[in-house]
Each structure stands twice: as structure tokens, then as C-alpha cells.
């Protein structure tokens with residue numbers, strides 16, 4: 001099967017998570033992704049949080065599958081020369097260095113555009129160009145704080161809270177992948193490359209869009225009726241943390257199931273969808289609530305929504321989270337068990353769909369990773385192992401016309 005991105009050559013000058021997540025996605029879809037790494041050390045995640053001595057850490061293997069690895073010291077003249085050759089024949093360069101690092105290396109956008117006017121130069125930074133914080137280096141949690149996620153996540157009586165989901169890292173990488181694909185389509189029409197930049201702050205904020213919605217509603221009416229603070233608590237002039245409340249017009253909460261006293265994940269998420277009130281009452285064995293004026297409409301329910309959730313918890317007390325969902329699904333109630341990583345790793349549906357895959361690796365044996373969350377009718381992305389450090393250096397250099405002797409000499413001076 002021909003993969004859609006076959007023939008697209010990408011210089012992957014990325015590290016840690018945000019950039020690698022982007023280029024991994026493009027590699028799954030067929031792009032030839034060459035990861036450029038510093039000789040001797042490589043991407044810092046190869047060594048971070050190792051679980052097997054002397055083998056690349058899962059942090060690296062799970063973000064760099066389907067790629068080649070070329071070691072290159074791009075601060076040495078010989079390394080710069082090799083990078084220039086690669087740039088001349090590549091379609092895309094992706095980087096997520098700290099602010100100004102690529103310029104200091106001598107590869108500004110202007111220089112890259114001069115070397116290859118058709119090339120797309122794609123960057124992740126913490127903040128966008130010209131932002132008053134654009135000199136800052138940024139990691140995941142910093143971005144979640146800067147992008148509005150932390151101030152709106154958690155419980156109202158606790159501190160701002162970080163989400164476990166990589167809203168700043170992988171999410172930014174996904175935004176960048178969309179930008180690169182757009183620029184590639186644009187190049188088909190214009191014949192020209194362009195610079196594509198995504199900031200982690202902007203990408204987090206994009207996912208916090210409904211909180212910006214809430215800020216404006218709060219300023220207009222002084223309250224937010226779907227938040228637990230309504231109607232008994234107080235609102236200030238900023239969007240509060242809403243615990244586990246639903247983010248839209250459907251109230252919801254995380255509810256205890258059988259075994260919650262000993263199992264910290266014996267919970268389901270239960271949504272009270274406005275038009276599904278009658279089925280909910282039938283499911284709970286409370287048909288008298290259907291026409292009761294105190295329960296009949298969302299407005300009538302909201303002042304005592306937590307009392308309703310308590311009643312649902314009483315109903316859940318003799319059901320496991322899986323049993324509960326099996327009953328509620330028959331009533332068309334939007335709900336799900338709170339799943340642990342162990343449950344997800346072993347979920348047969350996720351294995352069958354290729355969302356969780358086992359990948360053989362030269363040094364690690366087999367490891368689990370997340371496969372493509374995007375499913376196609378004409379493409380089955382196959383996940384292959386991440387490369388060992390410098391595994392493809394010879395292959396890539398030979399492709400650029402370097403002889404065995406050249407490569408030996410380059411190794412001697414530690415340029416590759």
C-alpha cells in the first residue's frame with residue numbers, strides 16, 4: 001500500500017516530546033523522517049526515566065517510532081555542511097529548540113529559505129514570536145499554566161492543577177503537524193515553502209476555548225450555571241475551577257461505584273443529558289422524578305444537582321463501574337468507567353484497533369505504545385521501533401554521496 005506521505009523527506013531536529021510527537025505522526029503516514037541528534041548523547045529522553053539499563057527509555061521509544069537516526073554535530077563546520085546538503089534535498093525541517101538556538105547555529109529561517117526555497121520550516125516554541133515571554137524555555141506544565149489550563153483545572157478549594165494529558169507537548173505537536181500538512185498543500189499551489197510556527201501557550205489555549213467562553217459569560221451575567229459554585233457558592237470575576245463538572249450544557253460528575261473504598265478508580269462519569277431525563281429516571285428506578293416539578297427541567301434540577309448525584313451513587317453502590325455502564329448504555333446515557341492505564345493497556349478493543357500496539361525493539365524486547373489515533377479506510381499505519389542512536393548515520397551520509405572513508409574521518413572528529 002502506498003502511504004500518503006511517501007516521498008516527503010523530513011529533517012527531524014526535535015527533542016523531548018512536543019516536536020517528536022509531530023514528526024512521529026508524519027512518519028506513521030509514510031514520510032521519511034530523519035532525526036538529527038547530537039553525537040554521543042542524542043535526544044535527552046533516550047536517558048530519561050530509564051527502566052532498563054543501557055536501553056533507550058520508553059519516553060524516547062514511544063515518541064520516535066518509524067524514524068531514522070542521524071548523529072550530527074551541527075555546531076562543527078563539517079556537521080553544518082552535511083545539514084546544508086540535507087536541507088537542499090528535504091521538504092520539511094521541524095525543530096523545537098529553545099528560542100534562538102537554530103539562529104545561533106547559523107540556520108535562521110532566511111538562511112534555510114535561501115538554501116531551499118521550497119522547504120517548509122516548522123517550529124514549536126513556548127510562546128509565539130513577539131510575545132512578551134518569547135525568550136522563555138518551556139516544558140509541558142509551564143505551558144499548561146500559561147495557556148489557561150491550570151487555572152481552570154482542579155477543585156475550587158485547591159491550587160491550580162496540571163492535567164496528566166500532554167496539552168502543552170503532544171497537543172502542540174499535533175497542531176504543528178496540521179500546519180505542516182497545510183503548508184505542503186500550499187506549496188503544491190505556490191511552489192514555495194514557508195515558515196510554520198506553533199506556540200505551546202496558543203495550543204493549550206485553543207483546547208481551553210470553552211473557558212474563554214465562560215470568562216465572557218461570567219463578565220456578562222455574573223455566574224456560570226453549570227459550575228458547582230451555582231447557585232449556592234460565590235463567583236469572582238475570573239472563571240473558577242469547576243472540579244469534575246461537565247464543560248457544556250450537560251451536568252455531569254465522577255460518581256463512586258462498588259468498591260470505591262479500596263479501589264481509587266472504582267468510578268464512572270455520569271452525564272445528565274437534558275433530553276435524556278426520562279431514561280435516566282427509568283434506569284435509576286425513579287419514574288416519579290420524570291414529571292416532578294423539582295426534577296423535570298434542567299433549571300429545576302440544577303439547585304440540587306448534588307443531591308441527585310448522591311441518589312445515583314446510592315444506586316451505583318452495589319454495581320462495579322463496568323456493570324453500571326452496561327446497564328446505563330441500554331438507556332442511552334452518556335457515561336464511561338474511569339479506566340486505569342493497566343486496563344487501557346490490556347483492552348482488547350484498543351489492541352484490535354491498533355490504538356495500543358506492541359513493538360519489537362532491538363535492545364528492549366517488546367514494548368507497548370500508542371499507535372495512530374487517526375483511522376483511515378485506505379491506510380493502516382504500521383508502528384515500527386524507534387531507531388538506536390545514529391543507527392542510520394551511514395545510510396543517510398552514503399545517500400548524500402559520502403564515502404566510507406569520509407564517514408570514518410567524520411567519526412574521528414566527532415562530527416557524526
Ligand code: CAO
Pocket residue numbers: 015016017018019036037038039072073074075096097098099100101102104105124125126136137138139140169
Ligand atoms: N549538534 C550541536 N548542537 C546541538 C544539536 C546538535 N545536533 N542539537 C541541539 N544542539 C544545541 C542547540 O544548538 C543549543 O545550543 P545553544 O543554546 O548553545 O545555542 C543547545 O543544544 C540546547 O538546546 P535547547 O535550548 O533546545 O535545550 P535545553 O535542554 O536547554 O532546553 C527545552 C530544552 C525543551 C526547554 C527547549 O528546547 C525549549 O524551550 N524548546 C521549545 C519549547 C518546547 O518544545 N518545549 C517542549 C519540550 S517537551 O516538554
